[in-house]
Amino acid sequence: MTPSRQRSAGLLARQKIASLARAGAISAEAPIEAGQIQPASLDLRLGPEAYRVRASFLPGQGASVAERLNSLNPERISLAGEGAVLEKGIVYIAPLMERLVLPESIAGAANPKSSTGRLDIFTRLIVDGSDAFDRAPAGYSGPLFAEISPRSFSVRVRGGTRLNQLRFREGAAPLILDADALRARHDEAPLVDRPLALREGLIVHVGLAGEMGEVVGYRAIKNSDVIDVDRVGGYAAVDFWEPILARVDRRLVLDPDEFYILASRERMQIPADLAAEMAPIDPAIGEFRVHYAGFFDPGFGQGMDGKPAARAVLEVRSRDVPFLLEDGQPVGRLVYERLADPPDALYGATQASSYQHQGLKLSKHFRG
Numbered sequence: 001m002t003p004s005r006q007r008s009a010g011l012l013a014r015q016k017i018a019s020l021a022r023a024g025a026i027s028a029e030a031p032i033e034a035g036q037i038q039p040a041s042l043d044l045r046l047g048p049e050a051y052r053v054r055a056s057f058l059p060g061q062g063a064s065v066a067e068r069l070n071s072l073n074p075e076r077i078s079l080a081g082e083g084a085v086l087e088k089g090i091v092y093i094a095p096l097m098e099r100l101v102l103p104e105s106i107a108g109a110a111n112p113k114s115s116t117g118r119l120d121i122f123t124r125l126i127v128d129g130s131d132a133f134d135r136a137p138a139g140y141s142g143p144l145f146a147e148i149s150p151r152s153f154s155v156r157v158r159g160g161t162r163l164n165q166l167r168f169r170e171g172a173a174p175l176i177l178d179a180d181a182l183r184a185r186h187d188e189a190p191l192v193d194r195p196l197a198l199r200e201g202l203i204v205h206v207g208l209a210g211e212m213g214e215v216v217g218y219r220a221i222k223n224s225d226v227i228d229v230d231r232v233g234g235y236a237a238v239d240f241w242e243p244i245l246a247r248v249d250r251r252l253v254l255d256p257d258e259f260y261i262l263a264s265r266e267r268m269q270i271p272a273d274l275a276a277e278m279a280p281i282d283p284a285i286g287e288f289r290v291h292y293a294g295f296f297d298p299g300f301g302q303g304m305d306g307k308p309a310a311r312a313v314l315e316v317r318s319r320d321v322p323f324l325l326e327d328g329q330p331v332g333r334l335v336y337e338r339l340a341d342p343p344d345a346l347y348g349a350t351q352a353s354s355y356q357h358q359g360l361k362l363s364k365h366f367r368g
Contacts, residue, residue, distance in 0.1 A: 009171030083158025210246030299346025
């Protein structure tokens, strides 16, 4: 008897995600669009309605999201046509167009899209029977929901708006690269444009150095106008963001409950057979939180000369007290994971690649 071919473990690339859709493991109320399928993830779309609720929740084992939602006496909001405004500081639950019938060997992990994080929209995936956000367990069969809570700006969304994305993993556990593997890969082709600093991943440092008058970050302006999430390049940055200029001492004091866009000191690139995700370096490093919106897809930051070409954009919020950040301070770590197979198109090869070769950059909604 010929032994069956063993499946490759790791994150699924775009061609395998498309195969899952064709096989019915991913289905939707409307046909899945080619632009939804990224090099190693699938963009998820809001359905035709959302519900305003008084509190976030998880359904827990044996319960459905719909059951928990109904127990909160939610207020229904139509997202048809021009959609609706989701007010900052309010929690909403939105059924998504997509649903899953996953094989027992495949699980899903979700994250906000990069543009979602840069607008300070707190977004998490919820599935039936789950006691954890942003996870679809192996073999999950059922609907998908997004919890949405705008923080800095009220936003307009509609059916079809894409706020979060889902990765699919074959195998029991993530195939995370350890320190030895990261050093070997860096020797092959540089992962960053500086010497490696490793601690359960690649340490990322904040960049606050620059010429006097150079913009090194942005702080959100409170009480700004509503932002239409589907309107690209439609807003003047000056109406929503206060530029932060470089200082001689290369420092920045984070004020409590303010939202900042900063950038890493390092430039980086993601090899074609890997993907990455930002993770906390240590919960005790300081009185601030870096939001980790969006996955780093294979091909991100690859320069024409083979050198790292993109900085990581950091979404930062201070906690209860002012906190001093200094140039080069560690703020996170980049965790690399193997793909089961390289994707047939890398980040930067499609129109959906909005942040290739980026430096400090606001979301695609702003100009100037």
